[in-house]
Amino acid sequence: MKTFKFLIFNFILFLFFTSLTSCSKDDLSKTSSIDNSNIEVKQSFNKELDAQQIGEYHNIAVNLYLNYGNGDKKTVKEIEQSVINLMTENYPSLMSGFEITKDYNFLTAAYNDTSINQQRLEQIINSAFLQISANKNITTEFSNFIKNLTLEDDSISNKLKRIDSYSIQSSDESELLNTYREVLIASNELWSNRSSGMKISCSSGVIAADAVGAATGLFGGPLWSIIQGAVVSIAVNEDCE
16 A cells, blocks of 8 residues: 555656656747847848848948958959858848849849949939839839939938928838938948948948939849849949049
């Protein structure tokens, strides 16, 4: 009888400690999940990036290239591939499954160039809005507004005032203009930073080009918006040397 009671007692203890161990593992799993989400917060957004986040990643992409892009006078195609490689290496979750869009890649005509001058930039803008207007609810007035905003020599503060006072006509225009605005702000911060030791040339001429590159790439997906904006930024900067 005593042996039977002893066995029952041991069995109850076994169940008790098993329960405690299970709870501990569940709690650890939950804690690890939270910690991982904090560590991976920049990558967890993945394809769901808003305009401000596109601006943040734009700066990251440009910085990565300027710091680790391995030399000047690459072609635009080579710059593009370097940016993609660097972003994929540093943000693999974010870039997982990324493919260059066929419909909203407006760099192809400049692929063999080693820089993008104002004439080439104007051609890129014209080509972009010809395609975008055919597929999205974008007016000619809006296309001209973005083109003039980009190419005209004006201060960033004045450009932002013009953006804020512009009356949009559709959700597509709103989405594009918001991206343009956020990348313009982010780019201004990037190129105004003289303390990081980056190579910086004709910064005022690059800032609006960053914005239009990202904005016109937007409908090819937020990742392409980041890549195209960064490539335009780097290639326009090369023309200033």
